[in-house]
Amino acid sequence: MRFTQLTTVVARQQKAAVFQTVRHSHGLVVPYVHVPVTPFSNGVPAEQVRELHPIEKKWDFWTSSDAFQGQKPTLGGVTIVPHGEVWVTESGSVLSSGVHITLPFTKVRAVKNIHTISFGVVSPALKSQDGIAVNAYAVAYIKVNDPAKSALYVDPESNNFDSERAAAKVIKRALEQNVSNISVGSSGTLLDSTASDLALKVETALKAKESDYGITVEGVEIRGAFPTHLNIPDKLRALDPPLLLEHQAGHNLAADYWSTVLSPAFFFKTKYGNRKEVVTPAAVSLEWSIPSPPDFHHFNELPRQTGDAPEAKKIAAAH
Template identity: 80%
Template sequence: MRFSALTTLVARQQRSKAVAAVQSVRFSHGLVVPYAHVAVTPFANGVPSEQVRELHPVEKKWDFWTSSDAFLGAKPSIGGLTQVPFGEVWVLENGSVLKEGSHFLLPFSKVRAVKNVHPISFGVVSPALKSADGVSVNAYAVVYIKVTDFAKSALYVDPESNNFDSERAAAKIVKRTLEQNVSSLQVGNAGTLSDASAASLAEKIESALKAKESEYGISVEGVEIRGAFPSHQNIPDKLRALDPPLLLEHQAGHNLAPDYWASVLTPAFFQKYKYGNRKEVVTPATVSLEWSIPSPPDYHHFNELPRQTGDPADVKKIAAAH
């Protein structure tokens, strides 16, 4: 693991702890089910060999991935005493830069972007293009940069797309350079790119980025060409599928209803209890020891009743045995 990736991971963990400590839960279903399913994804030649999940239509519009926090959907909120986590720099809309530590700010201040102190990486995949030998391929490059001027990077406006942030503009340069040079690559039917071709392409990308360092407020740490893969391998979708799926803003975790935990978390004096014959049995006795859900149960099946499974012809025999 590269040092930059490790430090970025530590910074994100520190940030998650700090945000949890100073911000309140926005929605009633903010309690997260302590469950995570992480599949083991095999890799071949630096890319996943299979697609781990289906993509949302919105996700298919993404043209690069990044380890940076600059493009987080939810920006940190500011009001009064504000704590900037370790490894981060917050750039406000007025151009002010908040470094690690405590700051007292007016409530109407807004964060434009969260920048990382440590080096970050981003990957760009070109659209399907014809190589010099007529093979349709997706070229894949990974770039390592470090933000040197936080305000300049966050407030940079791309003159073509009118989008903010120089990190996005840097990814755009990488994509354009790939598109301009794929037609000169010899990849063969298997999509194999020679070391000399990969080194030459990486040098061209690095040269194009270095020409924009002062304008973007970044420094280029390195460029890697992962390969030029045949388009039928669907590398762009496989890479995007490694990220967690998108959730709607008000969607409860794991498709739970917003009030799923209400019966558990509601204080006793707000509940009505029934006694005697009116009492509702929460966990009635089961007629079988056979379960139709896995053990241990996944998601929120902990309170589900077991269901009897077996041959319908033996139902009477099973019932008689109990």
């Protein structure tokens, strides 16, 4: 039943990504488009759908939760929290779905879902019992029952907020401790009994932290222990939309950054008064027509370009 639910979530995400707006900048809408169908084999992508940014290769888990979204909602005056969400402020206040009156300078720490969320954890390369280097892949299903405790939890090791991140670390540590005791095949498929035993150990380790994390564990699945040459971690990360790079529009650029690109080359800007500064525009050049390095008689001489006269155009007879 959980696999069916996860398949539905993946299908819905893939369908929505066919035309997904990722940036609004100066009225220009830039869509992100990719192939809507990604083939899966043994519960993982069969191919890598795009290249990864070096930062993306450091991600160690995926989640359907909104707790780690880059841009948090803003509060000010009358605030409407969407249905199915709970907003936790930095002071610990919990805003459930509906209309709220808030202070204008209040900041949201995290957005929590009231429904069951899923997140997957891929272990680093581990040696199995039969000596094969594998990446173990586990998917957990949890429900946040105490949003404030979950959002304001501080991991004592990394000093990072949010218990969902800490729960992913617990699963990763449990996989590292138990993969060395199992045997794997060449395709990464495990026996049902082996996968069930490993899932039970991971679930037990996660349930031991329920009261600290403010969550309820509903189940854990082991998708497999895949040989490292299959590159499963990168294939899973590539399913997310790509990151916006720092030089792309919308990253601390001036409101008229496009004017230098769209303005013709014969226009230039000036600053008046004691800050007067002439900006030299880029001019069309024929430097490619001069050999490099140039011979002596081309110094201090403008480049020239010659060519044969075009042939006379022939006009087809009218019918």
